[in-house]
Amino acid sequence: MQISFTDQMGRQVVCPKRPLRIISLVPSQTELLVDLGLEEYIVGVTKFCIHPKHLRMSKKVVGGTKKISLAKIEAIKPDIILCNKEENTKEIVESLEKLYPVHVSDINDLEDSLELIMQYGTIFNKLFSATKIVSTIRNEANSFKDFIKDKHTKKVAYLIWKDPYMAAGQGTFINHMLTLNKYENVFKSDLRYPEATLEEIKELNPDLLLLSSEPFPFKREHIGEIKKIMPSTTIELVDGEYFSWYGSRLLDAFIYFKSLHY
Numbered sequence: 001m002q003i004s005f006t007d008q009m010g011r012q013v014v015c016p017k018r019p020l021r022i023i024s025l026v027p028s029q030t031e032l033l034v035d036l037g038l039e040e041y042i043v044g045v046t047k048f049c050i051h052p053k054h055l056r057m058s059k060k061v062v063g064g065t066k067k068i069s070l071a072k073i074e075a076i077k078p079d080i081i082l083c084n085k086e087e088n089t090k091e092i093v094e095s096l097e098k099l100y101p102v103h104v105s106d107i108n109d110l111e112d113s114l115e116l117i118m119q120y121g122t123i124f125n126k127l128f129s130a131t132k133i134v135s136t137i138r139n140e141a142n143s144f145k146d147f148i149k150d151k152h153t154k155k156v157a158y159l160i161w162k163d164p165y166m167a168a169g170q171g172t173f174i175n176h177m178l179t180l181n182k183y184e185n186v187f188k189s190d191l192r193y194p195e196a197t198l199e200e201i202k203e204l205n206p207d208l209l210l211l212s213s214e215p216f217p218f219k220r221e222h223i224g225e226i227k228k229i230m231p232s233t234t235i236e237l238v239d240g241e242y243f244s245w246y247g248s249r250l251l252d253a254f255i256y257f258k259s260l261h262y
Helices: 027-035 070-076 090-096 110-123 127-148 173-180 198-203 220-227 240-244 250-260
Strands: 003-006 012-015 022-024 042-045 080-084 102-105 154-161 183-185 208-212 234-238
Touching: 003 110, 022 027, 027 042, 027 080, 027 110, 027 127, 042 070, 080 090, 090 102, 102 110, 110 127, 110 173, 127 173, 127 250, 154 173, 173 183, 173 240, 173 250, 208 220, 208 240, 220 234, 234 240, 240 250
Parallel strands: 022 042, 022 080, 080 102, 154 183, 154 208, 208 234
Antiparallel strands: 003 012
């Protein structure tokens, strides 16, 4: 049975039949598929699809998020390939859509995330599971809003990379999650991931500097390095997956966020 749908980029996608062989090129979306009950239908993933941990042992790894092997993809004959506007390149999407139905997500805020979950529920006939996940996330988000409403706003810089230092800027999903935490991002330009020296970050005068666990794996030793330049700034390590993964990882994100506001 042919099915058609519109993805989050407004692209019309047609599948000759209900897709049962899925390749996911986005780690957070791979985890979402598993939580929707679709693990048996996943035939290909990226080397960065680390949740659940066993998945890369049982599924074909077809590359990364920015570089893929078309030969490996062709060998496993997918019915559909799942991509993301930011995590995958335009060139990857354009090359794949010539051969396969390709769904592209575009996530900027929590509502986009919930919309994606429901889209997958519809496409893959998992509406009950999708609705349950969305309902739970909404309840957790509402509980967190009540928890956070009387907290003071803090000026924050959120670093995702080192050498050079890079921060999450405006218009990113990370920035949206910072806002939900009543963290005011000190980076105000239109750049999504601005570069900055520690001296420049110090000039922005953040109350709090958050060091993400991904994509650069900041560790405790990096706090000492930064403290030499920013001795009076509070610096904390945070789990980047809860700020940047927009699938079912959100089920636990707001519980984690509460732990940050002691």
